[in-house]
Amino acid sequence: MGAAETATVVQSAALQPGLFGLRLEADARLVQACEPGRYLMLSVGDGNEPYLPRPYWVRRVSAVWLNLLVGVGGAGSGWLATRRPGDPVEFFGPLGTTLIPPPRTRRLLLSGDLPGLNCLLALADRALARDIEVALVFHGAVDTSARLIPPDVELLTELNASALTWADALYAIGDPSVVHTAKAALRTAGSRIPAFGVPHVPLACGVGACYGCLVETRRGPKLSCVNGPAFGLADLS
Amino acid sequence: MSQETSVTIGAGTPRPLTMRNPVMSAAGTFGYGVEYARLLDLSRVGAIVTKSTTVRPRAGASMPRWVETPSGVLNAIGLNNPGIGRVLREYAPKWSSLRAPVVLSIAGESVEEYVEIAQRAEEAEAIAGLELNVSCPNVSEGGALFGSDPVQAASITGALRAVTSLPLIVKLTPNAASVAEVAMAVEAAGADAVSLVNTIAGLVIDVEGRRPFLGNGGGGLSGPAIRPVAVRLVWDVARVVTVPVVGLGGIARVEDALQFIMAGASAVQVGSAGFAKPDTIIRVAEDLADWMARHGVASLDEIRGCAMPGCEGRE
Numbered sequence: 001m002g003a004a005e006t007a008t009v010v011q012s013a014a015l016q017p018g019l020f021g022l023r024l025e026a027d028a029r030l031v032q033a034c035e036p037g038r039y040l041m042l043s044v045g046d047g048n049e050p051y052l053p054r055p056y057w058v059r060r061v062s063a064v065w066l067n068l069l070v071g072v073g074g075a076g077s078g079w080l081a082t083r084r085p086g087d088p089v090e091f092f093g094p095l096g097t098t099l100i101p102p103p104r105t106r107r108l109l110l111s112g113d114l115p116g117l118n119c120l121l122a123l124a125d126r127a128l129a130r131d132i133e134v135a136l137v138f139h140g141a142v143d144t145s146a147r148l149i150p151p152d153v154e155l156l157t158e159l160n161a162s163a164l165t166w167a168d169a170l171y172a173i174g175d176p177s178v179v180h181t182a183k184a185a186l187r188t189a190g191s192r193i194p195a196f197g198v199p200h201v202p203l204a205c206g207v208g209a210c211y212g213c214l215v216e217t218r219r220g221p222k223l224s225c226v227n228g229p230a231f232g233l234a235d236l237s
Numbered sequence: 238m239s240q241e242t243s244v245t246i247g248a249g250t251p252r253p254l255t256m257r258n259p260v261m262s263a264a265g266t267f268g269y270g271v272e273y274a275r276l277l278d279l280s281r282v283g284a285i286v287t288k289s290t291t292v293r294p295r296a297g298a299s300m301p302r303w304v305e306t307p308s309g310v311l312n313a314i315g316l317n318n319p320g321i322g323r324v325l326r327e328y329a330p331k332w333s334s335l336r337a338p339v340v341l342s343i344a345g346e347s348v349e350e351y352v353e354i355a356q357r358a359e360e361a362e363a364i365a366g367l368e369l370n371v372s373c374p375n376v377s378e379g380g381a382l383f384g385s386d387p388v389q390a391a392s393i394t395g396a397l398r399a400v401t402s403l404p405l406i407v408k409l410t411p412n413a414a415s416v417a418e419v420a421m422a423v424e425a426a427g428a429d430a431v432s433l434v435n436t437i438a439g440l441v442i443d444v445e446g447r448r449p450f451l452g453n454g455g456g457g458l459s460g461p462a463i464r465p466v467a468v469r470l471v472w473d474v475a476r477v478v479t480v481p482v483v484g485l486g487g488i489a490r491v492e493d494a495l496q497f498i499m500a501g502a503s504a505v506q507v508g509s510a511g512f513a514k515p516d517t518i519i520r521v522a523e524d525l526a527d528w529m530a531r532h533g534v535a536s537l538d539e540i541r542g543c544a545m546p547g548c549e550g551r552e
Contacts, residue, residue, distance in 0.1 A: 003516045043513050047489060048308045048461050053513040092276070092515060204303050204310065205512045207276065209268030211288070211317045212302045221296065 004043065004090040005030060009083045010065065016143050019114070020070040020081040023061070024089060034060045036122035037099030037198070037229055041206045043090040044076040054080075055203040057119035058094075067121075069148070071114045095206050099230055101127050102169045102194040109167030111137040111159045111182045115200035116174030117148075119229075123171060124153050135163065139178050161189040172233065173198040183233045195233035199224065240529040241536040242522075244283065244504045246366065246481050247404030247429035254338055254366040254404040254429075256283035256504065259537060260494065260522035263485050263508030264289050264342035264368060264408070265314065266459075269328040270335050273515055280336035281519045283504060287324075289344040289370040292353050294320035299452030304441050309460025309487070310509050311439050313453030316344050316370075321354045329363045338365035340406065348396050355401045367403050369393065369428075372410030372435035384410040384435075387422035398427030406483060409433040411463075411470055420474040420482075432483035432506065433474060434467045459509050461487035468496050475501020475542055489517060491524035498537065499544040 011023035034040070041053040054076040058066040070077045083089060099119070101108050108127045112120045117138075124134045128150065135154040138144050144155055156163050159182060164170070170193055172182030179197035186195050201224040204212045208226035215224050216237040222228065247253040261284040267273060270285040279285065297317025304311050318324070324341075332339045341364045345351040351369065358364045371384030371393060383389045384407075394407055407423040409416055411434035420431045436457025441450040449455065467486025475482045484497030485506035494505045507518040514520075534540055542548055 004514050041513070047510075047513065050305060051308055051460050051509070051513070052305050052310060090514075202301075202303075204312075204509075205266070205268075205272075207268070207272045207515070209272045209288075210266060210303070210312075210512065211297065211314050212312065214297075214300050214302065214317075 004092055006088045006090050009085050009087045012084055018072050019142055020072055022068040024066045025064050028063050031060055031064050031066055034058050034066055034094045035098035036126045037119060038094035038096045040091040040093040044079040050075045052204055055206055059118050059122040069117050096229055099123050101132055105132055105169040107133045107167050109135050109163055109170045111172040113139040113174035113178045114142055119173050128152050159185045164189045164191040168193055170195040174200050196230040197233045197236045198229045240526045242526055251402045258283045258522040259504035260518055261504060261506045262286050262518055263506035266508040266511060270339055271328060271331050274335055276515050282337045284338040284340050286340045286368050287342050288318055289316055289342040290318050290321050290324050291344050292321055292350045301452055304450045307462060309458055309462035311441050311456040311458050313451045313456035315453055321357050325361055329361045332363035339363060340366040340368050342368040342370050344370040348393050351393050352396050352400055355397045359401050368406040368408050370408050372408050385413040387418045390419050391422040391426035394423040394426035394428050404429040406430040406432050408435055410435050412438050416470050417473045417477045420478050424478045424480050430481040430483055434470050434486050437463050463487050468500050471497050471502050472500040491521050491528050494521050494525060498541055501542040
């Protein structure tokens with residue numbers, strides 16, 4: 001797995017302004033291992049520019065296909081957005097820990113934003129496959145009416161007491177500000193449901209070697225790539 | 238023709254470090270080796286140089302700890318590490334299974350701290366050598382403050398030489414007034430090799446925030462952006478020392494490694510290039526053997542320093 005693997009772009013599309021979709025075909029063994037919460041380290045550019053890999057959560061959509069939604073903003077995402085069907089994309093992984101709905105969850109509430117969208121969708125797929133009801137509070141400018149979200153996922157406009165009362169588990173996935181908003185909402189509502197925060201933290205190495213992805217928790221600093229990506233929401237500082 | 242790529246550091250000493258090939262990992266970019274054991278066949282690596290380790294655990298710098306730069310990365314991890322006690326308890330027992338020599342990178346805020354770590358490392362059979370980090374630009378005490386001054390660098394090297402039989406590699410900072418003078422000083426004090434360069438001090442400003450991007454303020458620059466500087470400094474140092482020189486700074490391909498070797502390096506280290514492609518370290522080693530075979534080079538000795546003026550055997 002340390003040697004670069006290669007996926008092939010089978011579909012690419014600009015979905016909305018600033019949002020691009022890629023469908024990648026890869027070895028079935030690797031695709032099978034792409035569980036919710038696990039990520040690929042994608043090589044972008046020519047190796048010098050951009051220099052570092054880009055970690056992306058991916059959504060498995062068939063035995064050999066992965067979907068990747070890319071918010072175009074920087075050099076790495078810009079390079080990905082120029083990939084066309086037939087183009088190779090090198091990567092290593094998947095890495096990281098699989099996210100699963102807590103045992104006995106019947107109603108899963110997801111909250112997140114664009115950086116967390118691939119992970120949110122992968123987790124929603126997993127929950128729906130287990131007959132768990134799923135609701136999503138999406139923060140940001142993405143048009144969620146545009147068939148990005150599975151029809152079985154209920155879209156909510158606000159992470160409030162009503163939503164938290166409905167749910168029996170919560171995952172907040174995305175920019176750290178979104179995760180902290182969820183923590184605040186949980187506290188305000190006095191909810192005691194199992195709740196997890198998955199802060200999107202830039203990764204350099206992805207394997208715990210560089211110590212560059214620190215997440216502050218009440219139990220001390222943790223590495224997102226090794227100890228995460230999910231942390232107890234109450235534990236996050 | 239079989240290519241001779243093995244390298245020995247500390248030849249003639251009680252515990253020489255012999256590597257099957259000259260390609261090592263660079264400290265701070267390869268963890269403690271075990272992080273990559275699941276991904277790579279580490280028996281194909283020359284040696285693993287660990288993350289720099291201090292006497293006590295260090296929390297390191299605040300986030301953000303790195304930022305991508307043109308053809309490189311600026312980092313300030315601040316020597317975040319679990320401390321020598323935990324390293325010896327948790328990592329050292331696993332090192333023999335990696336099937337590659339492990340060189341412990343050590344750092345400290347005083348000579349006494351360096352000495353204490355070296356003494357404790359001396360007892361660990363799995364440690365094949367020590368690399369003295371006297372060149373970290375991201376700590377307020379020790380680090381590059383030691384490595385910038387030939388007298389202080391020699392003082393630490395001598396103190397360690399007195400307490401350890403392990404091969405000593407002294408990692409040099411490019412941020413010294415004269416890197417060659419520091420190299421000569423540590424060689425005279427007992428270093429078995431010098432490695433260079435550590436990162437170059439740098440700064441990225443977050444323009445919208447109107448402050449330094451990194452939590453530490455400044456950081457150390459690595460990657461292809463610094464390669465010409467590193468090759469030049471290896472060139473300068475290799476001419477004035479007789480111990481092996483280990484070159485590093487932006488090596489991602491065999492051609493990069495060859496530049497260092499032709500400038501006088503006996504071995505090289507691969508650092509942040511492994512973040513995007515973890516097998517870079519193995520690929521460079523194997524491509525080096527292939528390159529030598531294609532060019533009719535039987536031994537690294539034939540090309541080491543061959544770019545220097547007056548080098549015999551230049552094509």
